[in-house]
Amino acid sequence: MSPPDLQQKLPPLHRSNFQWLTRAGLILLVSFGVDTxxxxxxxxxxxxINPPIGPYVNLQPADFAGAVSFTSNDQVVFTPYFYWYDVxxxxxxxxxxxxxxxxxxPPTLTGFSYRSKAWHRQQLLDxxxxxxxxxxxxxxxxxxxxxxxxxxxxxPWSYAGMPPLIQARDELLAxxxxxxxxxxxxxxxxxxxxAAGERIDLTMPRGREWFYESVRDFFSLVPPxxxxxxxxxxxxxxxxxxxAANHDRSCIDYLRxxxxxxxxxxxxxxxxxxxxxxxxxQVYAWGGALGLKNPGVASLGPGYDHSAVPGREPLIVPRxxxxxxxxxWEAFLSRPSKLVMIETWxxxxxxxxxxxxxxxGRTYLGLNRKYTDLFKSGIVLSGPFGGARLLDISxxxxxxxxxxxxxxxxxxxxxxxxxxxxxxxxxxxxxFGGRYAYFKLDTSFKWADTMSVQVVVDCFDAAAxxxxxxxxxxxxxxxxxxxxxxxxxxxxxxxxxxWRTAVFxxxxxxxxxxxxxxxxxxxxxxxxxxxVRRVQVVRPGLHANAYxxxxxFQFTLYGVPGGSFIVETSPNLVDWSELYRVQLSGTxxxxxxxxxxxxxxxxxxxxxx
Numbered sequence: 001m002s003p004p005d006l007q008q009k010l011p012p013l014h015r016s017n018f019q020w021l022t023r024a025g026l027i028l029l030v031s032f033g034v035d036t037x038x039x040x041x042x043x044x045x046x047x048x049i050n051p052p053i054g055p056y057v058n059l060q061p062a063d064f065a066g067a068v069s070f071t072s073n074d075q076v077v078f079t080p081y082f083y084w085y086d087v088x089x090x091x092x093x094x095x096x097x098x099x100x101x102x103x104x105x106p107p108t109l110t111g112f113s114y115r116s117k118a119w120h121r122q123q124l125l126d127x128x129x130x131x132x133x134x135x136x137x138x139x140x141x142x143x144x145x146x147x148x149x150x151x152x153x154x155x156p157w158s159y160a161g162m163p164p165l166i167q168a169r170d171e172l173l174a175x176x177x178x179x180x181x182x183x184x185x186x187x188x189x190x191x192x193x194x195a196a197g198e199r200i201d202l203t204m205p206r207g208r209e210w211f212y213e214s215v216r217d218f219f220s221l222v223p224p225x226x227x228x229x230x231x232x233x234x235x236x237x238x239x240x241x242x243x244a245a246n247h248d249r250s251c252i253d254y255l256r257x258x259x260x261x262x263x264x265x266x267x268x269x270x271x272x273x274x275x276x277x278x279x280x281x282q283v284y285a286w287g288g289a290l291g292l293k294n295p296g297v298a299s300l301g302p303g304y305d306h307s308a309v310p311g312r313e314p315l316i317v318p319r320x321x322x323x324x325x326x327x328x329w330e331a332f333l334s335r336p337s338k339l340v341m342i343e344t345w346x347x348x349x350x351x352x353x354x355x356x357x358x359x360x361g362r363t364y365l366g367l368n369r370k371y372t373d374l375f376k377s378g379i380v381l382s383g384p385f386g387g388a389r390l391l392d393i394s395x396x397x398x399x400x401x402x403x404x405x406x407x408x409x410x411x412x413x414x415x416x417x418x419x420x421x422x423x424x425x426x427x428x429x430x431x432f433g434g435r436y437a438y439f440k441l442d443t444s445f446k447w448a449d450t451m452s453v454q455v456v457v458d459c460f461d462a463a464a465x466x467x468x469x470x471x472x473x474x475x476x477x478x479x480x481x482x483x484x485x486x487x488x489x490x491x492x493x494x495x496x497x498x499w500r501t502a503v504f505x506x507x508x509x510x511x512x513x514x515x516x517x518x519x520x521x522x523x524x525x526x527x528x529x530x531x532v533r534r535v536q537v538v539r540p541g542l543h544a545n546a547y548x549x550x551x552x553f554q555f556t557l558y559g560v561p562g563g564s565f566i567v568e569t570s571p572n573l574v575d576w577s578e579l580y581r582v583q584l585s586g587t588x589x590x591x592x593x594x595x596x597x598x599x600x601x602x603x604x605x606x607x608x609x
Contacts, residue, residue, distance in 0.1 A: 131372030383444020465527025
C-alpha cells in the first residue's frame with residue numbers, strides 16, 4: 001500500500017458498477033478521543049441492525065466438535081478466493097459495454113459460478129494440489145444489501161455463494177481429503193461502496209455495528225468445523241482502511257467483544273492490511289502480486305495485468321514464464337515468516353491468479369506446491385549477497401546494479417541524463433508533486449529482521465532544496481506503521497552545480513519491501529532540479545578476504561567516506577591492541593596484516609574514532 005502522499009490508485013476488490021478510487025492526497029484520519037468503554041449494542045440501542053443471516057451463532061463448546069486449529073508455530077499458506085463469478089448471469093464476466101471483463105480466463109466457463117458446488121469442489125481440490133492451507137473468500141456482504149425475508153439462495157452472491165462452498169468441503173472431508181480451511185477476507189470496499197450510499201465512520205456506534213455485522217454474517221454461514229483458526233481464534237483478513245471515513249481501535253475492540261458473545265467466547269485472529277492504524281494479531285500489505293511484501297504476514301504473487309479493467313492506467317508486471325513468481329518465493333524463503341498469503345487464487349480481472357487458466361494451464365499450481373513444500377520443510381534459501389557489507393548501483397541510461405535496484409513509480413519518475421561529465425538519472429516532477437527515486441535491495445542481503453546501515457548517495461547539486469531519505473523502518477509514528485521512516489539526516493542543496501556526497505543513517509531498518517512498488521527506501525528531493533549517479537548501501541565493519549603465509553591476513557574495512565576507524569587485534573578476544581588508524585576516502589579500505597603468521601591466532605575488530 002502507499003503512504004499518505006503517494007496518490008496511488010487502490011481499487012475496491014469488487015468491480016461491478018463502481019469507479020476505481022484514486023488515493024490522491026489521502027490522510028488516514030484517526031480519532032483518539034473516542035470512548036471505547038462499551039459492549040455490544042443491546043435493547044437500549046436505537047440502531048436497527050439485521051439479525052444473523054446464517055444459523056451458526058450463539059455457539060456453545062459442543063459446536064466446536066471436529067474443529068481443528070493451527071498454532072502460532074505452524075507455517076500456514078493463505079490465498080484470497082474470488083467467488084463472485086457467475087456464467088448464468090455474466091456477473092464479473094462481461095462489462096457494461098458487453099466486452100470481456102477478464103484479462104486471464106478460467107479453463108472453461110461451463111459451470112463457472114459461485115452457485116455451483118462442483119465448481120467450488122474443483123477449486124478446493126486444486127488448492128490441495130497447490131499446497132494451500134486456508135482459502136479466504138473475498139466477502140462483499142454488507143448490511144444495506146441484505147434482502148429481507150429471502151432465503152440465502154436469493155441473496156447477493158457473497159451470501160448465496162457460501163453454502164455451495166461449505167457443501168463442497170463437506171464432501172471432500174467425507175472422502176478423506178484434507179481440504180483447505182476457511183477464513184474470511186473482509187472486502188472493506190463496502191465501507192464506501194454499498195447499497196446505502198454511505199461512507200462508514202468506524203469511530204461511531206453505527207459504523208462499529210456495520211463493521212461487526214459484516215464479520216458476524218460471514219461466520220454465521222460457516223460451521224465451526226470448517227473455520228481456519230490460529231490458537232483457537234478464527235482468522236479475519238481486513239482489506240484497506242482507506243475506504244472508511246474514519247477509524248480507530250474502537251472498531252476492533254467492538255468486533256472482539258461482540259464476536260465472543262455470539263461465537264462461544266472466541267475472538268478473531270485479525271490480520272490487518274498495513275493501512276489500518278490499529279493493533280491486531282498480525283499485519284500484511286496488499287500488493288504482493290507486484291512483488292514480495294512482508295510486514296509480518298508475507299504476500300507474494302505471480303505478476304499483474306489489469307488490461308481488461310476499464311478506467312485504469314496501464315500497469316503490467318510480467319510473469320516471465322513463471323520466473324517472477326519463483327523469485328518472489330525464493331526471496332520470501334531467504335527470510336521467511338510463519339504466514340504467507342498468495343495473491344491471488346483466482347482474480348482473473350487483474351491476472352493475479354495461480355488457479356488453472358486458459359493462459360497458463362496448471363503451471364502455477366505446480367510451482368506453488370514446489371515452494372510450499374520447501375517452506376514447510378524449513379528450508380531457508382541464501383543468495384548472492386548473503387553476508388555482504390556493500391551493495392551498489394550506478395545510474396544512467398542503463399543502470400549497473402550490484403544488489404540495489406532502482407525503478408520508477410507514478411510519483412517517482414527519473415530520466416537518464418549527463419551532468420558534470422557523469423551519467424546519472426534526473427528526478428522528474430510528476431502530477432503528484434513529489435520528486436522521488438525508489439530503490440529495493442536484494443533479499444539475500446537482509447540478514448536480520450532489523451538492521452542498521454548507511455546509504456551513500458552521489459548527487460548533483462543542481463538547485464537549492466533539500467534531500468531526505470525515507471526507508472522501510474520501525475518508527476511506529478511513520479506512515480504505514482514505519483514503512484516510510486525518515487533518516488535523521490536532511491541534506492541541504494545550494495545549487496553549486498557540483499557533484500556531492502550525502503550520507504544517511506538507517507537505524508532499525510526492516511527492509512520488507514513495504515513502500516510503493518515493493519521498495520525498501522526512497523530518496524525525496526525538494527530541489528526543482530536534481531540527479532543521482534550512484535547509491536551505495538554499507539554495513540560498516542571488517543570482512544575477511546584471504547590468508548597466505550607470505551602476505552598475512554587480508555581484509556576489507558567497510559564504512560562511509562570520511563569515516564575514521566581504529567583497527568585493533570587480539571590473541572584472545574580480551575586483550576586488544578591498536579593495529580592502525582584510517583580515515584576512509586570511499587566506502588572501502590583494504591589492508592594486509594603481514595604480521596599475522598607470527599601468531600597462533602589473531603582476532604580483528606574496527607571501531608569508530
